[in-house]
Amino acid sequence: MSRRVALEASHAVAEAVRMAGVDVVAAYPITPQTHIPERLAEMVANGELDAAYIPVESEHSAMSACLGASAVGARTFTTTAGQGLELMHEVVYVASSMRYPVVMAICNRALSAPISVWADHSDVMAVRDTSWIQVFCQNNQEAFDMTLWAFRVGEDPEVLFPVMVHLDGFTLSHVTEPLFLPEQSEVDEFLPEFSYRLALNPDRPTTHGALGFPSIYTETKVAQEVAFRKSKGKVIQGWQEFGDSFGRCYLPVEPYKAEGAEVLLLTMGSLGETAKMAIDMKRSNGEPVGLINLRLWRPFPFEELRQAVRGASTLVVFDRCISFGGPGGPVCSEIRSALYDEEARPRVAGLVGALGGRDMSVRDFEFVIDRGREIAEKGSDEIFELVGVRGEVSGIRG
Amino acid sequence: MAERRLKAAEELTWRDLEVGNVITDAGNACLRRTGDWRAEKPVIDKEKCNKCGLCWLYCPDGAIRALEDGYYEPDLFYCKGCGICAKVCPKEAVTMIEEEEV
Amino acid sequence: MQGEFIKFGKNLVSMKEYLAPGHNFCTGCGEALAIRLTCKALGENTIIAMATGCDEVCTTPLPVTSWRLPWLHTLFENAGAEISGAEAGLTTLMRKGKVPQRDIKFVAMAGDGGTSDIGLQSLSGAIERGHNFLYVCWDNEAYMNTGIQRSSATPYGASTTTAPAGKVSIGQKTRKKNMVEVCVAHGIPYAASACPSYPFDLMNKIRKGAEVKGPAYVHILSVCPTGWRSPSNLTIEIGRLAVETGVFPLYEVENGHYKLNVDRPKLKPAEEYLRVQGRFRHLSPSDMQEIQERVNVEYARLKSRVACS
Numbered sequence: 001m002s003r004r005v006a007l008e009a010s011h012a013v014a015e016a017v018r019m020a021g022v023d024v025v026a027a028y029p030i031t032p033q034t035h036i037p038e039r040l041a042e043m044v045a046n047g048e049l050d051a052a053y054i055p056v057e058s059e060h061s062a063m064s065a066c067l068g069a070s071a072v073g074a075r076t077f078t079t080t081a082g083q084g085l086e087l088m089h090e091v092v093y094v095a096s097s098m099r100y101p102v103v104m105a106i107c108n109r110a111l112s113a114p115i116s117v118w119a120d121h122s123d124v125m126a127v128r129d130t131s132w133i134q135v136f137c138q139n140n141q142e143a144f145d146m147t148l149w150a151f152r153v154g155e156d157p158e159v160l161f162p163v164m165v166h167l168d169g170f171t172l173s174h175v176t177e178p179l180f181l182p183e184q185s186e187v188d189e190f191l192p193e194f195s196y197r198l199a200l201n202p203d204r205p206t207t208h209g210a211l212g213f214p215s216i217y218t219e220t221k222v223a224q225e226v227a228f229r230k231s232k233g234k235v236i237q238g239w240q241e242f243g244d245s246f247g248r249c250y251l252p253v254e255p256y257k258a259e260g261a262e263v264l265l266l267t268m269g270s271l272g273e274t275a276k277m278a279i280d281m282k283r284s285n286g287e288p289v290g291l292i293n294l295r296l297w298r299p300f301p302f303e304e305l306r307q308a309v310r311g312a313s314t315l316v317v318f319d320r321c322i323s324f325g326g327p328g329g330p331v332c333s334e335i336r337s338a339l340y341d342e343e344a345r346p347r348v349a350g351l352v353g354a355l356g357g358r359d360m361s362v363r364d365f366e367f368v369i370d371r372g373r374e375i376a377e378k379g380s381d382e383i384f385e386l387v388g389v390r391g392e393v394s395g396i397r398g
Numbered sequence: 399m400a401e402r403r404l405k406a407a408e409e410l411t412w413r414d415l416e417v418g419n420v421i422t423d424a425g426n427a428c429l430r431r432t433g434d435w436r437a438e439k440p441v442i443d444k445e446k447c448n449k450c451g452l453c454w455l456y457c458p459d460g461a462i463r464a465l466e467d468g469y470y471e472p473d474l475f476y477c478k479g480c481g482i483c484a485k486v487c488p489k490e491a492v493t494m495i496e497e498e499e500v
Numbered sequence: 501m502q503g504e505f506i507k508f509g510k511n512l513v514s515m516k517e518y519l520a521p522g523h524n525f526c527t528g529c530g531e532a533l534a535i536r537l538t539c540k541a542l543g544e545n546t547i548i549a550m551a552t553g554c555d556e557v558c559t560t561p562l563p564v565t566s567w568r569l570p571w572l573h574t575l576f577e578n579a580g581a582e583i584s585g586a587e588a589g590l591t592t593l594m595r596k597g598k599v600p601q602r603d604i605k606f607v608a609m610a611g612d613g614g615t616s617d618i619g620l621q622s623l624s625g626a627i628e629r630g631h632n633f634l635y636v637c638w639d640n641e642a643y644m645n646t647g648i649q650r651s652s653a654t655p656y657g658a659s660t661t662t663a664p665a666g667k668v669s670i671g672q673k674t675r676k677k678n679m680v681e682v683c684v685a686h687g688i689p690y691a692a693s694a695c696p697s698y699p700f701d702l703m704n705k706i707r708k709g710a711e712v713k714g715p716a717y718v719h720i721l722s723v724c725p726t727g728w729r730s731p732s733n734l735t736i737e738i739g740r741l742a743v744e745t746g747v748f749p750l751y752e753v754e755n756g757h758y759k760l761n762v763d764r765p766k767l768k769p770a771e772e773y774l775r776v777q778g779r780f781r782h783l784s785p786s787d788m789q790e791i792q793e794r795v796n797v798e799y800a801r802l803k804s805r806v807a808c809s
Contacts, residue, residue: 057625068585480528481733
């Protein structure tokens with residue numbers, strides 16, 4: 001019987017980690033993630049969580065310690081944000097290529113310089129190609145649910161990939177909302193023990209992390225890519241099973257009032273909830289618009305995205321990151337690429353905004369939809385346009 | 399030595415690899431003939447040898463075999479011909495001679 | 501011989517080769533010998549976390565491995581952090597009853613680069629947090645695996661590829677960082693220096709370090725014929741000279757208590773050690789003198805620490 005409580009999203013993540021019975025937490029504090037390791041440390045100190053809490057001396061060591069813990073078969077969790085994710089960058093690649101199912105919650109934070117502790121998706125885009133399963137949360141319930149689900153999917157013997165759970169820094173991580181918490185017995189039924197058949201063990205000595213000469217490196221990467229693509233099936237299955245256990249169903253691509261929509265707006269993360277209010281406003285005025293919430297970022301849900309946007313004439317993609325000198329918003333360029341070969345596809349327009357914690361209001365999203373539609377119909381001089389920037393912009397040209 | 403074959407990297411397809419490229423055949427390097435490296439090889443004179451075992455102890459490659467009778471002999475499958483055994487032998491019972499041409 | 505051991509006086513040395521032959525270490529490699537002896541001292545209930553370096557590259561070219569022990573390598577600078585995670589992880593699994601209780605030695609291994617330079621932070625963190633592990637540094641005094649580039653363990657006056665001796669340079673201009681003292685400054689329960697030229701002393705220190713509750717550190721001078729430009733058959737002799745000249749004293753520090761393991765009434769001149777190595781070939785008599793004076797000062801300092809203990 002689940003109970004309804006009010007928790008800060010960070011604490012909801014910590015609660016999921018506790019209920020998952022994690023064995024090792026190795027984390028380094030960084031704004032705006034700090035409430036997660038603080039809450040976990042408190043839980044360990046009070047005997048509420050029986051785990052080793054390793055207060056490592058940097059994020060690089062945080063992920064490195066997670067590799068060591070996962071290699072011996074321990075259920076492992078860490079969390080970081082922005083610069084911390086950058087500092088552990090090389091280790092992030094190693095976690096996935098060595099197939100250790102570490103779960104990491106990231107309170108998305110803008111990358112320096114200038115130094116910013118506020119939310120955007122530049123830290124996410126920097127780890128796009130790291131072969132981690134990556135999902136986005138819109139609210140506290142999802143922060144809890146995705147964290148719990150992440151252990152289940154990552155540790156599946158047919159998956160064995162690490163998982164990133166993204167939640168916007170401050171605007172989600174520090175927000176208190178009501179959510180439903182399951183019973184421990186329900187969690188125990190949903191989440192089996194982690195059993196890693198290749199764990200470091202003197203009885204069966206294995207070598208982890210050998211050197212890959214040119215004669216074999218390609219084969220290792222192909223094996224990784226094939227397995228990673230295949231994990232999408234398990235991601236979706238895991239969500240279905242989550243829904244069966246806890247009553248909340250999640251999908252890789254979640255439409256909102258998209259039925260009959262001519263213009264669709266695509267967002268990732270918590271701003272989607274603000275954008276939904278803009279959709280509601282416009283729908284109440286009779287405008288056929290809808291929202292696509294992209295929940296699964298990697299492995300990218302090509303089929304589901306194409307299906308979701310098929311009927312629309314325009315797709316406006318909202319990015320929270322600039323790919324400097326490139327096609328603009330990384331998400332927009334990926335979606336254009338995903339739709340390129342489709343016979344019937346919407347025109348795609350990309351806008352970028354909410355950088356470094358800049359707020360987006362409902363009205364701002366109404367503007368995004370309107371301006372996006374205009375760009376799709378008439379084109380723009382700029383490769384992409386920024387929402388809410390002070391000063392006329394020109395010069396974002398090819 | 400165990401009867402097992404060491405596949406060269408070039409023989410492996412991507413399907414042959416273990417998850418995470420973990421190697422489960424512990425110590426399979428023992429199938430590699432590093433003895434091909436050497437230009438000189440050690441010869442142990444049993445007349446002089448006092449079975450002290452220092453040649454065995456100091457070999458970086460573990461390429462000296464301890465025999466049942468207490469003597470030692472070089473394992474030419476692995477021996478790289480470094481000459482450490484000849485240098486450390488207190489009885490000068492080990493001599494390095496030029497490897498023959500094949 | 502006694503069953504699976506060979507007896508050397510009162511020392512029993514395991515016949516098991518945990519580092520399987522067939523590896524890629526250079527001919528006459530002091531590090532290979534150090535690893536071989538270390539693993540014999542550790543035995544099979546050991547989990548190794550190794551940093552990138554000669555040790556890792558020469559032993560694990562996929563799909564081949566020399567390791568007959570459970571072994572993990574990820575990156576260059578994180579052996580300390582890796583072993584922290586492995587130790588905390590397995591200890592927790594045992595405490596929670598998820599795996600059977602057993603006595604396992606957690607050992608981090610790295611070269612001088614992966615220890616005193618890029619790996620210093622993760623080593624420091626692991627010691628400070630008090631994990632139960634042994635850290636072993638194979639010190640061949642440069643980044644040998646990648647082509648003999650200098651490290652902070654490269655001794656004064658040595659020529660390396662990134663601090664070469666030249667018309668206006670003596671080579672390494674800085675003094676060797678003393679990692680044993682760095683660890684002692686952390687309040688480590690046990691720290692020691694060792695050399696495979698003194699194999700029983702080395703193996704005893706490894707055993708001691710592995711058995712200590714909490715962190716322990718053993719720093720092993722690993723003669724490198726390739727990088728030091730010395731004949732491959734002189735590896736053991738050169739290691740002995742390093743000790744007999746006082747350039748690399750063998751000592752232990754147990755809870756701050758210093759003990760010198762090998763001492764002689766009169767140290768051999770440092771020149772005897774330096775002259776056998778091509779990396780010091782360019783040194784003039786006055787350079788040698790400068791080095792000798794430094795050795796005298798440092799050795800005297802060590803002896804005073806021993807006297808105060």
